[in-house]
Amino acid sequence: MILGASTFVEGVDNAFILILAFSFFFLIAITGLIIYFIWRYNNKRNPKATQIKDSISLELTWTIIPIFLVLGMFYYGYVGWIPMKRPPEEGLKVTANARMWSFSFQYENGRTSDKLYVPVDSAVIIRLNALDVLHSFYIPAFRVKEDMVPGLTNNRTWFEATKTGTYNLFCTEYCGLQHSYMLSEVVVMEKEEFKIWYEDTTAVAAVAPEGANMALLGRQLLQSKGCIACHSLDGRDLVGPTYKDAWGTMVNVVTDGQSRQVTYDDEYVIRSIYEPDYDIHEGYRPGQMLSYEGELSDQDIEMIIEFLKTLAP
Amino acid sequence: MSETNTTNQHVSFLKYQGKYKGLLGWILSTDHKRVGLLYLYTMLVFFSTAAILGLLMKLELIAPGMTIMGPQTYNAMFTVHGIIMIFIIVVPGLPAVFGNFFLPLMIGAKDVAFPRLNLLSWWVYVIGILTVLSSQFIGGWPDTGWTFYAPYSFRTPVNILPALFGAFILGFSSILTGINFIVTMHRMRCPGMTWFKMPLFPWTLYATAWIQVLATPVIGITLLLTVMERVMGVGIFNPAMGGDPILYQHLFWIYSHPAVYIMILPGMGVISEILPVFSRKRIYGYKAIVLSSLAIAFVGYFVWGHHMFTSGMSGRALYAFSFLTFLVAIPSAIKVFNWVSTMYKGSLNLQTPFYWAVSFIFVFMIGGLTGLVLGSLATNVHVHDTHFVVAHFHFIVFGGTGFSFMAALHYWFPKMFGRMYDRTWANTGWVIFFSGFLTLYLPMFYLGILGMPRRYYDYLPEFHGGNIISSLGAIAMIAGILIVFVNLIRSSRHGEKVTEKNPWGGRTLEWQTDTPPTLENWETEPTVTEQPYEYK
Ligand SMILES: [Cu+2]
Ligand SMILES: [Cu+2]
Numbered sequence: 001m002i003l004g005a006s007t008f009v010e011g012v013d014n015a016f017i018l019i020l021a022f023s024f025f026f027l028i029a030i031t032g033l034i035i036y037f038i039w040r041y042n043n044k045r046n047p048k049a050t051q052i053k054d055s056i057s058l059e060l061t062w063t064i065i066p067i068f069l070v071l072g073m074f075y076y077g078y079v080g081w082i083p084m085k086r087p088p089e090e091g092l093k094v095t096a097n098a099r100m101w102s103f104s105f106q107y108e109n110g111r112t113s114d115k116l117y118v119p120v121d122s123a124v125i126i127r128l129n130a131l132d133v134l135h136s137f138y139i140p141a142f143r144v145k146e147d148m149v150p151g152l153t154n155n156r157t158w159f160e161a162t163k164t165g166t167y168n169l170f171c172t173e174y175c176g177l178q179h180s181y182m183l184s185e186v187v188v189m190e191k192e193e194f195k196i197w198y199e200d201t202t203a204v205a206a207v208a209p210e211g212a213n214m215a216l217l218g219r220q221l222l223q224s225k226g227c228i229a230c231h232s233l234d235g236r237d238l239v240g241p242t243y244k245d246a247w248g249t250m251v252n253v254v255t256d257g258q259s260r261q262v263t264y265d266d267e268y269v270i271r272s273i274y275e276p277d278y279d280i281h282e283g284y285r286p287g288q289m290l291s292y293e294g295e296l297s298d299q300d301i302e303m304i305i306e307f308l309k310t311l312a313p
Numbered sequence: 314m315s316e317t318n319t320t321n322q323h324v325s326f327l328k329y330q331g332k333y334k335g336l337l338g339w340i341l342s343t344d345h346k347r348v349g350l351l352y353l354y355t356m357l358v359f360f361s362t363a364a365i366l367g368l369l370m371k372l373e374l375i376a377p378g379m380t381i382m383g384p385q386t387y388n389a390m391f392t393v394h395g396i397i398m399i400f401i402i403v404v405p406g407l408p409a410v411f412g413n414f415f416l417p418l419m420i421g422a423k424d425v426a427f428p429r430l431n432l433l434s435w436w437v438y439v440i441g442i443l444t445v446l447s448s449q450f451i452g453g454w455p456d457t458g459w460t461f462y463a464p465y466s467f468r469t470p471v472n473i474l475p476a477l478f479g480a481f482i483l484g485f486s487s488i489l490t491g492i493n494f495i496v497t498m499h500r501m502r503c504p505g506m507t508w509f510k511m512p513l514f515p516w517t518l519y520a521t522a523w524i525q526v527l528a529t530p531v532i533g534i535t536l537l538l539t540v541m542e543r544v545m546g547v548g549i550f551n552p553a554m555g556g557d558p559i560l561y562q563h564l565f566w567i568y569s570h571p572a573v574y575i576m577i578l579p580g581m582g583v584i585s586e587i588l589p590v591f592s593r594k595r596i597y598g599y600k601a602i603v604l605s606s607l608a609i610a611f612v613g614y615f616v617w618g619h620h621m622f623t624s625g626m627s628g629r630a631l632y633a634f635s636f637l638t639f640l641v642a643i644p645s646a647i648k649v650f651n652w653v654s655t656m657y658k659g660s661l662n663l664q665t666p667f668y669w670a671v672s673f674i675f676v677f678m679i680g681g682l683t684g685l686v687l688g689s690l691a692t693n694v695h696v697h698d699t700h701f702v703v704a705h706f707h708f709i710v711f712g713g714t715g716f717s718f719m720a721a722l723h724y725w726f727p728k729m730f731g732r733m734y735d736r737t738w739a740n741t742g743w744v745i746f747f748s749g750f751l752t753l754y755l756p757m758f759y760l761g762i763l764g765m766p767r768r769y770y771d772y773l774p775e776f777h778g779g780n781i782i783s784s785l786g787a788i789a790m791i792a793g794i795l796i797v798f799v800n801l802i803r804s805s806r807h808g809e810k811v812t813e814k815n816p817w818g819g820r821t822l823e824w825q826t827d828t829p830p831t832l833e834n835w836e837t838e839p840t841v842t843e844q845p846y847e848y849k
Binding site: 002008011012015016019020022023026027030031033034037038041042043046047048049050051052054058059062063066067070071073074076077078079080081084128132133134136138140141143144145146147148149150151152155168170171172173174175176177178179180181183239285287288 | 384385388456457458462463464465468469470552553555556557558559592593594595597598599600601623624625632635636639640642643646647649650651653654656657658659660661662663671674675678679682683685686688689690691692693694695697698699762763764766767768769770771772773848849
């Protein structure tokens, strides 16, 4: 059918093919019959209708045969689905965090990433964690989908990829303004390659290489962490205030119900990221932005600040 | 009615002059036929509005990136499109318009059991609509989708209370109509009309009315709880306050799945009226059709979980939901077999209502068969919440209810207005509409199988091809709708006059009264001796 790259594909596609084959047969047969009747029995060709009595045996036939057919379909659907519900004990464990409107993935050794990196031919068990509203974790090529429900802590799904490559990962549960931009990728690597990636701890510390352009890295962070889904870089008003012409200006905020003015500086940005609801930018709603405590390090924020400076008026 | 004088009894209900004149004579009339037309006109306005929103959405999707609107507008549009189409058009739809107009005529009654309550239902309906529309002025259009899923519905910056409250009020209108119809059918059938001599459209209204009365309160409670949660923060659905968002989905679908049958059953009834008349042949399997309607109404209560296979809901309940979903397909299949058999050896009169009716069977089969894909656990996981679902329910709700509504309109039009529409334009409109419909929705199945999620303002380039075709289909379909509507509206005033009682040669009672019917429908009460579709 379409691109398939996990162990579930066969079961799902078998059910698909069975149901579609039956459907096409039924659709074509009945439609053919209707067209034939229109041609054969229209009132020019057949001016007088023949009245026909009901037949209980015919009614029973076309009740009972379809029951068996749908039972068959039910069975195939069940068989293709049951492995999805039975994750193995052993496997790579990853926590998928979803928030409006980005995914991030956290591995057992502390490594985090905004794409899902996994080894080929190994079970990967995903703990689904939604931080704000419903999202859904969907990888079409793997035939995997499960909603991510805030408050539901033991929700998990799993898969075993069978081919290396890069595949789409979508959020399929409507989650607000930027729902259609909430997507990521799954990168399936050879086991060896994955091991190297996984153990590359320099990525954990996120030490900026000597001489790297801090502002550029900051920009990349805004992109990869999904900040720009709410904060535009070009002055457009999205869910949150734009970054354009913001740095160094005076901002009207509400703190504990009191209006006051603060300067858009290091301190303000750091606090806004770690405790977004402490100062509420006037005209915006609290509770939209979640804290990035633990997800962005002080160094990350430093890079973001470097970038924000380049947007100063 | 005490104030009617004898001369008025021979005047068409359209011309009849009671206590009030002009517009008041309509919006205060308790005549079931006028109430039916009030619903028809209201729906015409809102259907057109929501259809235009649909067209704008398809235009937005014709190319990736921003085309004609921003994401907030788009999200509000699909929400308002859904709310109008579901709560204002399709759920009340056929019962409110054709049920009101034709149920009393078809069972030989003078009116429904409670004419004043009937008028009240229309008023409640209008108040519900105005409440929904008031959201524009109090906090902006809702952007949650018509399903109002928690907890997004508590976090969205826009005010969704008017929409929730409006849907709640619309539910009341639906319950009142349901009660009215049930009592009418129990108490007011004319002499000789036993239950199994009642025509099939009233039968489906009967099954529908029970769903309206029994299921609608659940959505009422759910919407009210959501309002309470949003206003007072009671913490039932919102996980931030210890609530359970999956509970919301259960409650929502406990109503909204049976509601699908509220939408489709009367449509099936209409098709069961039209096919025998245009085949000059008794309906095949009258009892099988009646029983399958009741079976659908009953089993339909127990399948709501098929909307939630990937919701994170746990446990074995999922198998049962899948299994019952497959079973509920059977009664629909039985109907299709009986309809097609009705045409066998008939003498088919190929007129516009017949074309709408057979195309109904075709699109309904596609809707039903793709429902099997969604009912099966493994395949549901892949296509749930993608464009596949959007295509599927448009085939059922728009293909099913919409096509049967058009069929009904073209079938009963001469009786309702005493005029005939232009048949060439009617057929042209049908051809364009039908091909536009297929071009619009068939590619969505393909997009869904490729993995394109629903409620998507923007998409990856790989989904572009299907979307272009689909958007072009939308333009064609809207052109078809326009032709059909203009033809009907024009003909209702200027069409060729019909005075014949029975232009199509129908056998049911509505064809034995004057065209258009007089105020009290009958000069002498009709009696019935045989089955409704006994062609000789
Ligand atoms: Cu989403
Ligand atoms: Cu359903």
